[in-house]
Amino acid sequence: MKLPKYPLASSEKLMTFEFISEGPRGLIHKLVRYQPTNLRGVYNLAFGDKDHETGEIDDTIISNNGDSEKVLATVVATVYAFTDKYPDAWIYAAGSTKSRTRLYRMGIAKYLVEVKEDFEILGERNDDWEVFRENMAYEGFLVKRKSKK
Amino acid sequence: MTIFIPLKRLKMKLIADIKKRKVPIVRVDESLNEYDDKILFPDKLEKANEMLRKVGLPKQWTVNGQMEISKTNKPSGASS
Numbered sequence: 001m002k003l004p005k006y007p008l009a010s011s012e013k014l015m016t017f018e019f020i021s022e023g024p025r026g027l028i029h030k031l032v033r034y035q036p037t038n039l040r041g042v043y044n045l046a047f048g049d050k051d052h053e054t055g056e057i058d059d060t061i062i063s064n065n066g067d068s069e070k071v072l073a074t075v076v077a078t079v080y081a082f083t084d085k086y087p088d089a090w091i092y093a094a095g096s097t098k099s100r101t102r103l104y105r106m107g108i109a110k111y112l113v114e115v116k117e118d119f120e121i122l123g124e125r126n127d128d129w130e131v132f133r134e135n136m137a138y139e140g141f142l143v144k145r146k147s148k149k
Numbered sequence: 150m151t152i153f154i155p156l157k158r159l160k161m162k163l164i165a166d167i168k169k170r171k172v173p174i175v176r177v178d179e180s181l182n183e184y185d186d187k188i189l190f191p192d193k194l195e196k197a198n199e200m201l202r203k204v205g206l207p208k209q210w211t212v213n214g215q216m217e218i219s220k221t222n223k224p225s226g227a228s229s
Contacts, residue, residue, distance in 0.1 A: 008173050011181035018181055033189050037198050039206070044197040046190045059190050077173040084172045090206065092197050096190070118171065122207060124200065129207040140200060142207070 003073040003111075006030075010078075014085045017078040018050065023065030030071065031057050032078045037092065043082075045093040047075060059096045072107045076115070083119075083145035094124075094140035104141060109134040120144045 006019035017032040029050040034043040048059030065071075083089055095101035108121060112134065115121065122129040123138030132141065188194060 005173065008175045009178040009181065010175045011185050012177055012179065013182075013185055014175070016181045016184040017175070018178065031184065031189075033184060035188065035190075035194050037194065037201055039201050042201060042206070044194050046193055048190065057189050059193065077171075080172045081175050092201070094193075094197065094200075096193055124204065127204050129204065140197075 004070050005074045005077050006070060008074065008077060008081070010081065014082055017081070019074050021065045021067055021071055023067045025065045028065055030074075032075055033057075034078075034082050034089075034091065039090075041088055042090040042092060043086075045075075045079070045091050048096075068103075076107075076111070079143065080118070087145055087147075089144070091143045092140060093143070101139065102137070105136075105138055108132060108141065118146055120146060 006021065008017050008019050010017045015034050019030050019032075021028040021030055029052050031048060031050045033046045035046055036042075037044050046059060048057045050057050079091060082091070093104060095104055105123075108115065112121075112132070120143070121132040122142040123132045123136060124140040124142065125136065125138050129142060130136075132138070
């Protein structure tokens with residue numbers, strides 16, 4: 001995606017990423033974490049604000065720093081980085097609240113054409129998976145990098 | 150024939166190329182390693198596990214609709 005993104009730092013295994021959001025509310029440290037689930041090769045994408053003093057992470061806070069598109073583009077960049085290292089990984093993502101899940105859906109829909117070039121994207125609906133469609137209310141999303149040709 | 154490119158133009162081109170990359174250039178910060186072994190957002194992870202138990206993975210993309218249950222929860226299939 002050729003959108004503005006924040007510079008990224010990561011752990012050595014590229015399982016944890018950090019970036020700093022800049023806006024009217026100042027500098028907010030954000031953490032993106034790919035957590036192994038009970039299924040081998042499937043990772044849960046979790047994302048929240050990091051308290052720079054304590055290191056605690058909060059995934060329910062709404063920071064409203066006026067840069068949601070840049071933050072989203074940066075999170076997508078971490079998906080590229082993670083799946084570059086773990087090309088067979090499945091990534092599951094759902095918001096901590098319904099409104100956040102809806103935000104993720106809107107973000108995916110906005111960049112769907114670009115993202116579909118590189119990823120298979122599924123939406124979770126009625127306890128089943130379907131190919132992501134715009135304007136559908138999904139409970140979660142599953143993403144897998146397409147094989148390089 | 151030697152072609153000289155002004156350094157400033159070369160830097161601008163390099164920055165432009167970096168911005169176009171889909172896979173970002175990431176700085177490794179060893180202080181983040183500690184988070185790799187922590188379970189952050191345990192409720193969210195439990196919810197994800199519950200969903201995967203109930204729904205599983207897309208059948209057309211898994212072998213017989215099954216995926217291996219992770220014993221170690223360690224990342225697999227790292228490319229490098």
